[in-house]
Amino acid sequence: MGKFKMIAILVLIVGIATPLGIVAIQHYQETKAIVAERQEKELQEKLAAIEAKEQQEIAERKAHWAEQEAKTLKSGIKDDKPDEVLRGLTMQMEERHLDSGGTVYYYDRPTESGIFVQPYVVHNGGTDAQLWVFVCHIGQNQVNFTGVDLQLSDDKEFSIKARSEVKELPDGDGIIQFFNQVVDKNDEDALRYMGMSGVGKIFMPMPGESNDDRYLTAHECDRVQDMLDLYDILRGKKKT
DSSP states (O other): HHOOOOHHHHHHHHHHHHHHHHHHHHHHHHHHHHHHHHHEEEEHHHHHHHHHHHHHHHHHHHHHHHHHHHHHHHOOOOOSSSHHHHHHHHHHHEEEEOOTTTTEEEEOOSSSSSSEEEEEEOSSSOOOOEEEEEEEEEEEEEEOOEEEEOOOOOOOOOOOOOOOOOEEEEEEEEEEEEEEEOOOOHHHHHHHHHHOOOEEEEEEESSOOOOOOEEOOOOEEEEEHHHHHHHHHHHHOOOO
16 A cells, blocks of 8 residues: 555544544543432432431431320329330439338449538339438548538539438448438529539538548539439429
């Protein structure tokens, strides 16, 4: 084949191939766009289905809790059929059944030295529940123990004073001084602020510093809040 004829053929091939190449690229890009659009649509449909399922589950949970709340407000939470919230709150608590048929919910008293405040609940069935408080001093020596002060913020200070007999018992190598009483408005305000704040200091109301003064822990404040939540739920005053 002659040289000039070969060049002519090559020019013809290039001339034909170039438009075909452009068409192929355009077709590829169009196909890619269609596939991407289809994938995006499928993704949106999947997300919509997931959201719809989640909304249905939320609606079912709301309906469940609404039903439980209605039962609670009507007749109180039954001792023999506690709901999930009640079980969660009482899981770490101790229970003592009274001869009268009631139940006491409490936490084990502390064993280390210091001064402590622990609320507990007496549930007599239905919506009949009482909030009590146990206040104690644990140490080596007897002191003039009449109550405690709680510094729960820069401007919030509460006192829980003994309105009942302060008792004293041996405790290992030392002693424990304590009193129990049904909470009054002041006691309840102090406990609610203690549970809500999660921080603070507890000390004995006496001149000067005391070795028993200490900072509250987040754990004991959480326990106070849990006991208050239990008290409110049993009275039908708090949503489960």
